[in-house]
Amino acid sequence: MKKLFKEFLKGIFRENPTFALALGLCPTLAVSTSIVNGFGMGVAATFVILGSNIIVSAIRNFIPSKIRIPCFIVIIATFVTIVELVMKAYFPLLSKALGIFVPLIVVNCIVMARAEAFASKHTVVKSIFDGLGMGAGFTLALVLISGIREAFGNGTLLGLVIVRNFEPALLFILAPGALLVIGILIGIVNLLSQRR
Amino acid sequence: MNNLTVSPAPHIKSGLTTQRIMWIVILALLPAGLAGVYIFGIRSLKVIFISIISCILSEAIFLKFRQRDTRIILDGSAILTGLILAYNLPPEVPFWIPVVGGAVSIIIGKQLFGGLGHNIFNPALVGRAFLQISWPVYMTTWKNPRWVLDAVSSATPLAKEKAVNFSYMDLFLGNHGGCIGEVCILMLLIGALILIFTNIISFHIPASFIGTVVVLTWIFGGDGFFKGDFVFHLLAGGLVLGAFFMATDYVTCPLTNKGKLIFGIGCGILTSLIRLKGSYPEGVSYAILFMNAMVPLIDRYTKTRIYGISKT
Amino acid sequence: MEYNQLLVIAISVIFINNFILSKFLGLCPFIGVSKSTRPALYMGLSVTFVMTASSIITWGIYSFLLKPFHIEYLRTLSFILVIASFVQLIEMFIQKFSPALYKIFGIYLALITTNCAVFGVAVLNSEMFLKVQDSFVKSFIFCLTQGFCAGVGFTIVLLFMSGIRERLEFCDIPRPMKDMPIAFIVASLMSMAFMGFSGFRF
Secondary structure, three states: OHHHHHHHHHHHOOOOOOOOOOOOHHHHHHOOOOHHHHHHHHHHHHHHHHHHHHHHHHOOOOOOHHHHHHHHHHHHHHHHHHHHHHHHHHOHHHHHHHHHHOHHHHHOHHHHHHHHHHHOOOOHHHHHHHHHHHHHHHHHHHHHHHHHHHHHHHOEEOOEEOOOOOOOOHHHHOHHHHHHHHHHHHHHHHHHHHHO | OOOOOOOOOOOOOOOOOHHHHHHHHHHHHHHHHHHHHHHHOHHHHHHHHHHHHHHHHHHHHHHHHOOOOHHHHHHOHHHHHHHHHHHOOOOOOOOHHHHHHHHHHHHOOOHHHOOOOOOOOOHHHHHHHHHHHHOHHHHOOOOOOOOOOOOOOOOOOOOOOOOOOOOHHHHHHOOOOOOOOOOOHHHHHHHHHHHHHOOOOOOHHHHHHHHHHHHHHHHHOOOOOOOOOHHHHHHOOOHHHHHHHHOOOOOOOOOOHHHHHHHHHHHHHHHHHHHHHOOOOOOHHHHHHHHHHHHHHHHHHHOOOOOOOOOO | OOHHHHHHHHHHHHHHOOOOOOOOOOHHHHHHOOOOHHHHHHHHHHHHHHHHHHHHHHHHHHHHHHOOOOOHHHHHHHHHHHHHHHHHHHHHHHHHHOHHHHHHHHHHHHHOOOOHHHHHHHHHHHHHHHOOOOOHHHHHHHHHHHHHHHHHHHHHHHHHHHHHHHHHOOOOOOHHHOOHHHHHHHHHHHHHHHHHHOOOOO
């Protein structure tokens, strides 16, 4: 049990997909304009990672290694399609806000990387925990970045005004702000890990 | 042995130290600033001072944080950045705008790259673009010269919606709304002459920059070809300030004369494009920033070949 | 006729909605392959080629398969499969017929099999041009233009970036900011410069 928990934790800290491995940055930057969007994206991606991890690890012994990548792609694309349809049906606003980045989960490197590097070599249970951990790490990073961007760029957190008379800097919810925030955040992470 | 100091590039071997160049440029910029203060009132002087102090403090704090010699701030480059940033601000901005702008210019525009000589983009323009994108309202609220009765918010000559007619003389002397340091062309030209006669800048960039803008606005600026009011485009907005004082920054412009010409022409094309077609009234700072990003490529393809070494 | 519209698409996708700087597509190669100019150029060319080609292919799939049979929900699945196998095919083809070319471009082609910029342009095309009821020819030209110009925009930014990063090698950048963080800061500043183009009217 302790071991499984470790698989879960490593995705959040030591191998955090965004800050440590710099995977899946495209959606991270594009949809992190508000916490709601960021969280929605994180949950959607978590579902896909979890689903593909389960299926891939379950049939890992039947997939010929030569065509494993196409197989992974089909599996991942199936789950992405599920997410797309579900989101369109039940969360139309979120689906509109995330736009083309929902189908783009299919090319999110995190999903593929976990399928290839972890799920195809480990058991189903382990892969579940790995998927959950990676998903949680990704979601956390998204919420962090979108929180910073929402606070500075819109003056709000989760839609609530935090400081009155604060003049939000529009830049942060636009494209340059996203790149600036991720650059500085990775810099801070480096600073902390180099100090230690 | 006290004058053996180790300082970052640009190292120039002509009796002109980095420090002295910085101070001459500051001196050359002063007339235009004085004119701006005279035109818009004492408040603009405060904006200039706050901007400079913010730049110096940001640099000092960052150098302290990196455990570097904080005496580097005395080389004048932070003061110059603050001065140029303030010249690009409208006189009526709230006082926190130059504070934020100065910090962004120095930290993001310069120190994160390693300080003077290492920055890719002109720091003052980084600050200005940051402010322009973040708080567009403050950055486009203009003020008339203080002797005009209707003192609050008037459009700059370049704002397309309100086509106010200004005489060329008004434009030349700065008798209209605009940023603090860009309005008085006469004083800017005096400063530019100082820079050219002291050999601090060469004519390549300003000439090709301004020339391109004149030609393009003449051809495309009016209804039909060759009917544009190019004198207006020359005198209005920040073209003169940008071409002589911002595009020519040693660190962020190409090394060779050929490269400088390409750089100036590129700036000119982009400025005209943004002025005539874009939604922003003024394109000088964006044009220079864009071309700054291209400088390494320009340098790469215009650098003189070293003799005796094969081209690989 | 649609000459003006084509120009708008081109300017928009190269400068205003640049794939890297404003849509954040293709960041992995942007950060990964921008350390020096030559690889960046080859990468840009490969991406432009694959983007153009996959725009055409996905146009065909969408208008002749998905739309007539009303199975648009299979878009994601079919697009990614076709693009991935197409890139593999190209790779094998080049390897077979022009080993010299393969030596240059092979590795980049392998890298962009599942590149989000390539997939993104296909999805964008289908959202923007294929869902509306246009004639086949019109939507074909639009898709082709957008695919090609998105690649051009990608290449331009990648080249700028590689030039800058070559210069950054000699810079005294604070240690934690080296490599990736400073690359993002540069990208952010470039993105600011590109914002000068927003709101172009023709």
